[in-house]
Amino acid sequence: MSGSASPRALSNWQRFAYSVGNFGVGLLPSIAGSWAMYYYAPPVEEGSCLMAFVPMSLIGLMLGAGRVAEALLNPFIGDWSDKTRSRWGRRMPYIRFGTPLLVLAAIMIWFPPIKGESYLNAAWVCFWMCIMSMSFAAVVAPYLSLLPELTPHNDERLTVSAWMAVFEILGTLVATAGAGFLIDAYKCGVPPFGAQEFNGFQLAGIVFGLVSLAAFLITGFVIKEKEHSAAKEVTLPFMTGVREVWKNKAFFPYLGLVTTFRIGIDTVVVAIPYMVSVVMGGTEGDAVFVQLEVILGSILLFPVVNWLSVKYGKKLITLIGCVCFVVLLPLMMTIGMVPGISPMLYGYLVFALAIPPIAVFNVTPRPLIADIIDADEKVTGFRREAIYNGMEGLFSRSASGFAWVLCSLLFAFFGNTPENHLGILIVGPVGGFFVLIGSLLFRKYPIKD
Numbered sequence: 001m002s003g004s005a006s007p008r009a010l011s012n013w014q015r016f017a018y019s020v021g022n023f024g025v026g027l028l029p030s031i032a033g034s035w036a037m038y039y040y041a042p043p044v045e046e047g048s049c050l051m052a053f054v055p056m057s058l059i060g061l062m063l064g065a066g067r068v069a070e071a072l073l074n075p076f077i078g079d080w081s082d083k084t085r086s087r088w089g090r091r092m093p094y095i096r097f098g099t100p101l102l103v104l105a106a107i108m109i110w111f112p113p114i115k116g117e118s119y120l121n122a123a124w125v126c127f128w129m130c131i132m133s134m135s136f137a138a139v140v141a142p143y144l145s146l147l148p149e150l151t152p153h154n155d156e157r158l159t160v161s162a163w164m165a166v167f168e169i170l171g172t173l174v175a176t177a178g179a180g181f182l183i184d185a186y187k188c189g190v191p192p193f194g195a196q197e198f199n200g201f202q203l204a205g206i207v208f209g210l211v212s213l214a215a216f217l218i219t220g221f222v223i224k225e226k227e228h229s230a231a232k233e234v235t236l237p238f239m240t241g242v243r244e245v246w247k248n249k250a251f252f253p254y255l256g257l258v259t260t261f262r263i264g265i266d267t268v269v270v271a272i273p274y275m276v277s278v279v280m281g282g283t284e285g286d287a288v289f290v291q292l293e294v295i296l297g298s299i300l301l302f303p304v305v306n307w308l309s310v311k312y313g314k315k316l317i318t319l320i321g322c323v324c325f326v327v328l329l330p331l332m333m334t335i336g337m338v339p340g341i342s343p344m345l346y347g348y349l350v351f352a353l354a355i356p357p358i359a360v361f362n363v364t365p366r367p368l369i370a371d372i373i374d375a376d377e378k379v380t381g382f383r384r385e386a387i388y389n390g391m392e393g394l395f396s397r398s399a400s401g402f403a404w405v406l407c408s409l410l411f412a413f414f415g416n417t418p419e420n421h422l423g424i425l426i427v428g429p430v431g432g433f434f435v436l437i438g439s440l441l442f443r444k445y446p447i448k449d
Helices: 012-019 021-040 056-083 092-108 119-144 146-150 154-186 200-222 238-247 251-279 284-312 314-334 343-352 355-363 365-380 385-414 427-442
Strands: none
Touching: 012 021, 012 146, 012 154, 012 200, 021 056, 021 092, 021 119, 021 154, 021 200, 021 251, 021 385, 056 119, 056 238, 056 385, 092 119, 092 200, 119 146, 119 200, 119 385, 146 154, 146 365, 146 385, 154 200, 154 284, 154 355, 154 365, 238 251, 238 365, 238 385, 251 284, 251 314, 251 343, 251 365, 251 385, 251 427, 284 314, 284 343, 284 355, 314 343, 314 355, 314 365, 314 427, 355 365, 365 385, 385 427
């Protein structure tokens, strides 16, 4: 992953300092994405210390509202960041000053004010999800927009993207494993407190919120932006800039892929704790090991994906990853239905098959959009990285919010209990359908390496 034989614009220290910010990108959304719905609307059984705070039919809407707010803000953040002039550059003010608010909101989500189901709890989680999600947009869109500027070299972009993927996956790993173990160990209360006074969900929110703060600020205070230039002097009005984005023939196929992929994969991520505890017969701790299997396996494959993308092109490798997902995700519906093999073992096997395509989708998207932004500069004469990341965020974050709504509706109408869990099983085929649509759209992607 060093790329030492290829042209480079960054030292290893600079690669590290930039990429480590992606640790926070992976950490905070993963905790909320994996555990927020489970925390507020758990599959409560007799004798369980877990308590429902929001009805299942409502929680998806409350969580999804935050993602929609983030999505709507993303294009404006992109435009503002592209046009910002400060002594720190166009991106760093958002990273430095937006991160503390982001972390505060990520912690407050886990402290609902009422014990038991309440519309006040619904309003609480909706409010803090909106604050967290909008702060995430304000920090992450400028952060991701730095990559095309930091290096113009395709191989180095792939290398840095692989480094970023490692940190993002590590963030996801810490979120799923660390949070999962804390939740499993202290879901009934951190001694000497009770479950509804201070528990593992809340402890995880505090600990990993502070870790994310450190990761983002390393990037924010170490990386220096390049000096202001004529290409950074973006003068296009907002709506003109948006129209220019849509005129880019490579953007729509890419956008179609990342949007439908987010729906398909995020529904699965939300469903994993339910899948493991209800269908596979495990616990919250077992859900951690399922996620660890996928995360660690993906990290091991990053160098392979990087090499294959350089050799055969990013488009081909991305399409192969799509096909793998389309075939794999429907297999989730067969967990617990195959005679002669335990649901737990079979579930591990199915999720193991997700490792190669997950590795692909952690490496290739960032270099793809960097190429799209380069193509835009040839037409407009401006470096407009953030408006592209903002427009992508408008759709991908809306898709992520829709995944919560979709999951809650599937669970509410088709069931998420041991006696009736069809809603959990059909998440896989539904996710595979969305990825299929994205792969068909991405076939039209025109840029060649």
